[in-house]
Each structure stands twice: as structure tokens, then as C-alpha cells.
Amino acid sequence: METAEIARRFLSFFEKNGHTVVPSASLIAEDPTLLLVPAGMVPFKPYFLGQRTPPFETATSVQKCIRTKDIEEVGKTSRHATFFQMLGNFSFGAYFKEQAIPLAWELVTTPVADGGFGIDPERLWVTVYLDDDEAAAIWRDKVGVRPERIQRMGMEENYWSMGVPGPCGPCSEIFYDRGPEYGVEGGPEADENRYIEIWNLVFMQYERGEGGDKSGFPILGDLPKKNIDTGLGLERLAAVLQGVDNIYETDIIGRVLHRAAELAGVRYGDDHGQDVLLRVVADHVRSAVMLVGDGVKPGNEKAGYVLRRILRRSIRNMRLLSGTDTAYMHDLTAVSIDAMKDIYPDLADKADVIHGVIDTEEAGFADTLRSGTTLFTRAAERTRHAGGTVFSGSDAFQLHDTYGFPIDLTLEMAAEQGLTVDETAFRELMQRQKDTAKADAKAKKLGNADVSLYAQLLEGAGATDFLGYTDVLSESAVRGIVVGGVSSPAAREGEKVEIVLDRTPFYAESGGQLADTGTLTVEGRAVVDVEDVQKPLPGLFVHRGTVRAGEIAVDDTVHAAIDTGRRHAIERSHSATHLIHSALRNALGPSAGQAGSENSPGRLRFDFTADNALGESRLSEVEEEVNTVLSGDIAVRTEEKTLDEALKMGALAMFGEKYGDRVRVVEMSDYSVELCGGTHVPSTARLGIVKLLGESSTGSGVRRVEALVGVDAFRRLSKESALVGRISEQLKSPREELPERIDSVVSRLRAAEKEIERLRAAQVLQAAGSIAERARRHGPALVVAEQAPEGAGGDELRALAADVRGRLGEAEPAVVALTAVPKDRPVVVIAVNKAAQKAGIKAGDLVGVAARALGGGGGGKPDIAQGGGTDASKVDEALRAVEARVAGA
Structure with missing residues (x-):
């Protein structure tokens, strides 16, 4: 049943x-x-x-x-x-x-x-x-x-x-x-x-x-x-x-298991170790399909980490089984979706999304494995040569920190080589890194001062009066100075300083809007370059910068002036963010909520919730809608209301913001109504143009668009126009015909590449005769053990090995062992004839001998098997190991 x-x-x-x-x-x-x-x-x-x-x-x-x-x-x-x-x-x-x-x-x-x-x-x-x-x-x-x-x-x-x-x-x-x-x-x-x-x-x-x-x-x-x-x-x-x-072995999981065995060139039931790997693949692929189908995306936390872990176990097991770095997940995912769709029909509708998520994770993990496995192998060899059995916590941490290797994978790989991992040391290093990162972030935003110091400043000086919605200049009194993390009565030329004023036109970074920069000037005595403004506590504005000249002291009166060019460029970006948010909601529905933003001079990024990519056509529609709206010269109005009043009028509350009883509402007619504490342009026409640069994923269910605004957008379009002009001139084709012309050139190039590959494969196979002539006896069998001609990949290697085996005939046992190093990854193929198999010589056994010498694994059928590893310098050693095994058979 x-x-x-x-x-x-x-x-x-x-x-x-x-x-x-x-x-x-x-x-x-x-x-x-x-x-x-x-x-x-x-x-x-x-x-x-x-x-x-x-x-x-x-x-x-x-x-x-x-x-x-x-x-x-x-x-x-x-x-x-x-x-x-x-x-x-x-x-x-x-x-x-x-x-x-x-x-x-x-x-x-x-x-x-x-x-x-x-x-x-x-x-x-x-x-x-x-x-x-x-x-x-x-x-x-x-x-x-x-x-x-x-x-x-x-x-x-x-x-x-x-x-x-x-x-x-x-x-x-x-x-x-x-x-x-x-x-x-x-x-x-x-x-x-x-x-x-x-x-x-x-x-x-x-x-x-x-x-x-x-x-x-x-x-x-x-x-x-x-x-x-x-x-x-x-x-x-x-x-x-x-x-x-x-x-x-049931009908649904079994379909994935047997397809995995077929792809890897092994047979379920022949080897217990391989059977365990196949069962893990079958289970994990199905689990991944179901998780992605329910909206989980690979990540480093929570459900995303569960998905990433089981996908990476599947990918690595398929590599161990096949001895290759071929991408198999797309095929196995399709089999799993087809097997499960009778119970969960929605899987068929989500197939493209599921494939996209899993294929992307496999491609990313391939890079991680390629670089990380080499480091792991070296560290493991170092441990064994020193007579140890414990893989160091520092090596495990380097794998994680530098190559993105999850600790679970390091534990598995270590166990496969008879090693344990010093997890205690690894965890200590991880915690130390987290502590350092927190300290660095605190230093970046707040200098090195303790938060209690800011509490004292707030208590003594009172809240800062923010004038920046209407003013770009102010006369202000210095209420506090911090140098080197401690309160100070004054700061001198060259010192890094934090200054608290009684009132300020400087906007402190918040709500995605970057801080203002500018100067604080004590008439005839001192100038401070303000590089950043933060609010370590509600109501307290801290101006961070460097004393350019003179000395500034508590109770001084300063002339505070923001960089108006920068402020206006940031305002254009911020207002554009509101327009893009509305356009995305119109395109995707109310589920496209804000999940973060950054508004910098002339450039913005906006994160929003969505399961799937927008696609080029929808992205173009969003861009066109935004530019149509801003060209209408809509007035941007701001008004303070109670929170209940603002929500009743339909104002959107933003991601990560906390609101008091009174809130600021920013309206661009009825097209965009949001709660926002940032600064904005007076009308949409001030934006000029908005150019969306593209869209990407930032994590589970979150997408990101980036855009240029105003002059920055114009410069980008100008450069693109000049580039298109050069391509048009080089291809001798009008601009409007470039897509078809480029498609034609690319098609011819791909055809040429395929022909080159065909010729290379043919050239490799031409060597079969001369390779067969170099067969030498080792114990009970004739053996060919050598490197294939340059240019051979895994497929060419298998074809060549089978051809050479055929030329050696069946008169006596014969073994063909060929290696190649495509893309700096050694591959070995073993082919044995029927006479050798009758004598007890199996390709699957021999490929294991060679692959272990290469620092990897492999498997296959008794007549032909394939493996691989990570150490190309051990190719000759692997071939000699095969000869020695045959000689002792």
C-alpha cells in the first residue's frame, strides 16, 4: 500500500x-x-x-x-x-x-x-x-x-x-x-x-x-x-x-535513496557505510524540500540553521559517495517533490522556489567545501603526525571563521578520521569573538565610554533639543565632553572627542538614516569636525569627531553647522525609500513590510519581507512607478499626532522602531503615509530620478533593493549610456538591436566552446592505444596506472578507462587506473575486466585505496568506480598504492 x-x-x-x-x-x-x-x-x-x-x-x-x-x-x-x-x-x-x-x-x-x-x-x-x-x-x-x-x-x-x-x-x-x-x-x-x-x-x-x-x-x-x-x-x-x-526503503523515501545511489554510481545494500550515507541523503533531501516549501531559508540561526545543516550533510554525503564535486541536489530535489506531491500538492506549485533555494545553497557550500576541506586535511594530518587524536579548537575556529565551516561538519569529518574535536576551546574562541564584536560595535558608535557615563550626562545636562527639522545652524552650549571614555572639562587639538550640546541641528543616526556631519566652532578659538552623531540614551545626542584646531571646553558657546549638501542628499534617499516601500506594497501586497533600511548620501538600500525574487520585469515596474510619482511634484508634509490617531489614518509603523505617545507622520499625498522621525525633502520633485540597481536576498524571507537618487542616479545612467555606446560601436549594431546581437555572439561562443570540448575529449580518447601498450604485470593482473592526458575531466576519464580496458581484452585479469586533476581537484577512475573480477579484484575496493591516498573517498560498481580527493600532489602515490594492492591480491 x-x-x-x-x-x-x-x-x-x-x-x-x-x-x-x-x-x-x-x-x-x-x-x-x-x-x-x-x-x-x-x-x-x-x-x-x-x-x-x-x-x-x-x-x-x-x-x-x-x-x-x-x-x-x-x-x-x-x-x-x-x-x-x-x-x-x-x-x-x-x-x-x-x-x-x-x-x-x-x-x-x-x-x-x-x-x-x-x-x-x-x-x-x-x-x-x-x-x-x-x-x-x-x-x-x-x-x-x-x-x-x-x-x-x-x-x-x-x-x-x-x-x-x-x-x-x-x-x-x-x-x-x-x-x-x-x-x-x-x-x-x-x-x-x-x-x-x-x-x-x-x-x-x-x-x-x-x-x-x-x-x-x-x-x-x-x-x-x-x-x-x-x-x-x-x-x-x-x-x-x-x-x-x-x-x-518505502515508496517515497526509497525513490530519493535509489536515485542518489544511481547518481553516485553505487548500489544500495552492497556496503553498510555507503548505505548509511544514502539513507542520510534520502532523509535530509526530503526534509529540506518540506522546510523550504514552508518558507524556511538557509541561514545561521534557528530554522534556517537546521535547513542549512541538513542540506550541507546531504551535499557532502553525495560527494563522498560519488567521489566527485558534481551538483546533485537539483535532481534529488525534483525526485522528492514528485514523490511527495500526492500528499502535498502545493509542492508542485512551489517547485521553482524550492529548486532556487536549494541550488543556491549547494553552489555556496561548494565554495566553502573546496577551500575549507584543504585546511581541514592539513590540520588533521598535522594532528596525526604529532601523535595526537584531538583536532584543535583553534583549527576548528579558523575553519568556521575563515571558511564558514559549521562546527557540526568539522565534528563529522574529524570522527571519520578517528579524531575528536576540542569543542571547549572552540566555544571559548567563539565567545571571545562575540565579546570583541560587541566591544567594537560599542566603540564605533559610542567611543569607549561606559553607558553609565552617558546616563550621568543626561541627568546633569538634560535632554538635547533637536532643531534639525527646521534649522541647519544653531548657537548651542557645550554641556559635556568625553575624551578617551571619561568625562573631561576640555579637549585639545588632535583629540578624538564626544560632545553633548543643549540643542543641535545635527541628526543622530536612527531609523535607517545616517547621521549628519559638519562643524562645531568656538568663535576665534576652536573648530571640531563632527564625523558622527549617536543617541546612546533616548534624548541624548552625542557628537563624535576630532578637534581640528584650538581647545573646546564645557560651557563654551559653539556655532553648530551641518553639511547641508550631505543632509539634502540623505533626505532625497530617505524620501525615495518611502516611495519605494509604497511601490513594493502595490506590487506585492501588504506582506511586503519593511525589514530594515539605510539612507546615505545619494544612495539607499531597503529590506522588505518577500518569499521570492521580484524578477526584472516587476523591478522595472516598481522603478517606473516611483519615478512617475516623484515627477508629480507631490508636497511632503509632516505632522505630529498621537500614536492612535496616526494608526487610524493608515500610517505604517516601521521595522525596529519604538514609538511614544506622540509620533511624527510623513505624508506624500495618500500615496505614502508613514510614521518616521527622519528628515525629508519638501517635495518629491527634489529627488530628480531614482535608479534601482537590483534586488537580492539577505536571509530567510527577506529581500533587498538598492538604489541611487538624484545626481548619483544621473551619473550612473550616463555611464551606462556611454558603455552601451561603446558596445554598439564595437559590435557595429544599433543600440536597439544590441540584445539580439549579443545573444547571437554568445550562442556562437558557446557552440565553439562545445566543439573545443568535443575535440579535447576526442584527443584524450586517441591516447587509449598507447596507454594500453604500457600495461605492466603486477601480481595476478596486467595493470595500467598513470595520469591521463592533459584536459581530461571526470567524464573523459571514465570513457578513456573503459576504452583502455577494452583494448586489454579478457584473456587475463586487467586493471586500468587513470587519474586527472581538473580544476585542481584530483580524480581517479578504476576499470577492471571480467577476468579480474573473477579473480576477486573489484574496482570499488581499488578506488577506495587510491582516494584515501588523495585525501578523499569514492565508490562505484565492481567493474568501474570513481573517486577523488583534495591533494593533487599525491596522484603518483595513489597510482602506486593501486599497483601494490593488485600485486598483493
């Missing part, structure tokens, strides 16, 4: 028994205490906790789940998987044990022809909690399970809670007997490898207090309502009903 049919039957059975079918919730958990959904009951948790009133008394679902707690065990056992689906039926006070138990038994044992799963009752055992006599009696008297098939277990196995105070209760589980070939008799308490759990029925009837996770907590009393929460693992049941050994 196919997996999709199992899910359909489950939902149909419970729907016929009065349950509401509820679609699977997203893998991204709404529960703030969870990262991803780890169990089928999670979407119903608010109903069980009484936080919400359920819209139905009973429900049934097929819930997508992700668990990464035991990720290291994935592939090693038949039970562990990162992504799985939990079939469940739920009751919110409508029924309890006396109905839940018979329903489960009925569905499991009803013949297939009658809509059930058709499992022989004689293959089933059940467990109940130690003192749950009620459940045991129902199984025995109402269902008819023989008493010897009912076993009692303790809290570790048969009692459920969320691990925190709240609902809890005993469980009853159904186990399937896989047969004597899987272990000893005696039921689940004797052997859980032979007897596997397929269904867990939780009787949620008590409230627990503080205590341990699985046991050791007090029972505080009964719940107001007794609830049912059951979970049947879809993949486990599929393995049972499809008669396969484990979940990785």
Missing part, C-alpha cells in the same frame, strides 16, 4: 467516525517555545491547554514534523528521521479510552478490501502504563487482545507530558511483530527491534507540576476534560504494509 493511500485511508476512516479533517500546519511552529513542529499534537496544543476554544470536538490530521535532536542517528537505525508525518486523531473532551482504543484496533486490523490496513491481529502486541487497569481491561475485554499480549511499562515508556507543568497522562501503544529474524520473542519489553511501535494513544487526563522531563513530577489533579491525542507514524506503518526492512 502506497504511503499516500495510507494517509488517505486514515483520514477517511476518522472522518466517517465524526472527526473533522484538519490540514497539516506549517513546519514553522506558532508556539514561541518551539522552533519547528516536532509532533502531531503541537497545532492542537492551545486547545489541550485551554488557551483557546477548539472549533471542533474531534479532529484528525496528517501533520508534517521535524526532529533534529537525534540527527546523528539518522541513517544508522531504521527508526530515526528528521522529517516524518504523524497521523493522529484527537478528542477535546468528546470521548476517551473506551472509544479511542477500539477505533485504533478497528482501523489497523480491518481488511484492506474494507478500507482498513489489514494487519493480522496475531502480529500485534499492546502496552499500557503500569497501573492503567482501565486501558488493560478495554484491550482485553472490549477488543479481545489476549492477556499475554498486553504488557505494562513504566513512565519512561508509557506516560506522556510536555516536559513542563500542564496536561499529562498514561499512554497505550500498539506494536507490530516483525518476526523471529529480527530478534527474540517476548513482546516489546523483550526486544523493541523485533517489536516496533506503530501507534501511540495518549490519554490526557491529569495535570502535572514541576519536576523532571519523563518522570519525577507530581500529579496535581484531574483535568477539567479528558482528552485524546494519538500518533501513528506514517513512515513506520508504510514500512510494515510495504513489507520492507525500514522506512528508508
